Amino acid sequence: MAKQEYGFSKEPAHKKNYQHVEGAEVSGQSQSLHDLTEKTESEKGKSSSAGPTGHRLKPYMKWKSSGLSASQSSDKIPKKDYEEGKSRAVPLTTKKKASGKSKTVKIQETSKGKASISLEDDGESSSETEEDEQPVRRQEGSTDLSAEYWGIQKLTKYVKGGDPTATVIALCSMRDFNLSEETCQLAIKDTGCLEVLINLLDTEEIKCQTGSLKILKEISQNILIRHAIADLGGLEIMVKILDSPDTDLKCLAAETIANVARFKRARKTVRKYGGIKRLVELLESISVRSSYQAKDTETVRCAALALWSCSKSTKNKKAIRKAGGIPLLARWLKCSHANILIPIVGTLQECASECAEDEEIRDLVRKHEGLQPLSALLDKSENKQLLAAVTGAIWKCAISRENVLKFQEYKTIETLVTLLTDQPEEVLINVIGALGECCQEEENRGTIRRCGGIAPIVKLLTATNQALLVNVNKAVAGCAMEPENMSIIDSLDGVRLLWSLLKNPNPDVQASAAWALCPCVENAKNSGEMVRSFVGGLELIVNLLKSKDKEVLTSVCAAIANIAKDQENLAVMTDHGVVPLLSKLANTNNNMLRRHLAEAIAHCCMWGSNRVAFGEAKAVAPLARYLKAKDPLVHRATALALYQLSEDPNNCVIMHENGVVKLLLAMVGSTDDTLQEAAAGCIANIRRLALATEKAKYG
DSSP: OTTSOOOOOOOOOOOTTOOOOOSOOOTTOOOOTGGGTOOOTGGGTOOTTBOTTSSBOOOOTTOOOOOOOTTOOGGGSSSSOTTTTOOEEEEEEOOOOTTSOOOEEEEEEOTTSOEEEEEOSSOOOSSTTSOOOOOOOOOOOOOOOOHHHHHHHHHHHHHHHSOHHHHHHHHHHHTTSOTTSHHHHHHHHHTTHHHHHHHHHTSSOHHHHHHHHHHHHHHTTSHHHHHHHHHTTHHHHHHHHTTOSOHHHHHHHHHHHHHHOOSHHHHHHHHHTTHHHHHHHHHHTSOOOSOOOHHHHHHHHHHHHHHHHHTTSHHHHHHHHHTTHHHHHHHHTTOOOHHHHHHHHHHHHHHTSSOGGGHHHHHHHHHTTOHHHHHHGGGOTTOHHHHHHHHHHHHHHTTSHHHHHHHHHTTHHHHHHHTSSSOOHHHHHHHHHHHHHHTTSHHHHHHHHHTTOHHHHHHGGGOOOHHHHHHHHHHHHHHHTSHHHHHHHHHTTHHHHHHHGGGOSOHHHHHHHHHHHHHHHHHSTTHHHHHHTSTTHHHHHHHGGGOSOHHHHHHHHHHHHHHTTSHHHHHHHHHTTHHHHHHHTOSOOOHHHHHHHHHHHHHHTTSTTHHHHHHHTTOHHHHHHGGGSSOHHHHHHHHHHHHHHTTSHHHHHHHHHTTHHHHHHHHTTOSOHHHHHHHHHHHHHHHHHHHHHHHHHHO
């Protein structure tokens, strides 16, 4: 510090809100290593305004004016560039399931513009019912601490005990340390400096607030620090700072919120204290135009980063929509700055996720003309970080059919096919996910084939990433609905690869593979022979009926219904015990499982004495109850199953006892021809049995 040629004039007295925290301690925090060997000055009862020797701190006369104005910006603090050698982490999510934790990817953007990708330390979720992230306790026991640790400890005394000027100087000096290193981050936490930094945010000294936020922004990359900041009430104060007239201060607060709000409790705090609305207003304060000042770009970037982190919960997505954030985000897609586009697109991706209530958000993106800029951004394939965010947003938006039709118009499908090779895994997951949604439309299935997309899609069936495999399976399933595509898939050995994925330990992969097999079996030439060619394949799929996962059971029942159309394959599955295994599943309230289970039973009745076996396995009475469901597709499948089962007299008796006649009579008048015929056929069989019984009784 003595080497710096600074000095300053007489400082004003402390503002009324300027507080000093000395020896502050937070319950639940771990005791520092230094506390085990040496007591701090604060523990010795030193005065809050005294230096390490007990005397009141005074500015060193060699120092000249620091030039720290009330609206302090990062490039005016006399220190090395605070961005050099450091990284910013922003979250990028892959596809999620409502019932499971998502995988979060951390993309490190260095000062040289390079990006590296790693797993984030916490399990983000699009649902606030998920478990909160739990910081992992570090090992404590070694007393070999680095020079940086002791250096920060010494500076902490000045941050705690100095006047505003000395505090600012100490904060500047602290930022000369490499705060991206865990040693420095935890030194700030262990020495009690973190409490002081948060306390400084609640003062009226803008210079102190700025210095504190610049440190908090860097150290909040650490999971332990994030939780400590939330525990100490730092988020509430940062949300209040978003109302500050100082633009630089608001930007720092927003970016620090972006770092801290990576776990459920923190995101909830931001919403509870009005942070979502303030962040949207911050975004709205800068209008979309062709040229920007550096300050404008930074404001939008920081606000978007904070919204991106906050958008990983369902309630926050609703709050963003309610605050008018979706139209704003859609308009900002026309911006040309990659560092703005990445968090903007990332937030849209989160807000347009698979939750049913987010359909409105996907519609808003389309209505505010956000889909065309999204498609245009696919051309920026050299920026992998941006590409990952853009393809993710396109994938989520493609869940809505109206959006898919727009993507057809913008030739998005053709561009996505070109991105199936030589891309990072995160990009491939999103690209395949988008194609899987788009190929639900017949026209797009042909487009994918004409663009040469079938081969690279099938090749990805050999991948190891489970999220990627789930999306590839869905894309293959969509493409296989076209017989011409199915021929290509079969020639590339795609069906065998799908069958092998049934052995994957991940239930999501198993289920998606089984779903994909359904159109493959249905549209393949000589499908029965193709299935028999897979040694052990039929036994494998029958054994999956023992799974505990509802989605696996549903998809396997659907596959069995298709496979059982071939008599030889049905005979083999019967030998492997398909009848008792299907019968055990009959007592379920899940309508999707009911539908496909009933279809499987209907087709499995076509062999030997299987009708009788289903009755003996007590599958008939539960099936009769399916007719009370409100899903017409369940009614149709159940009527087909009951019609087949009614060929056995004993089953007819069970059906009559369970009141199926009255329910089926109502369905005879259905506009669904298949349901109508099956219901009438079942009633006819029951009636014939009744007449035969009556005739035998009375001669």
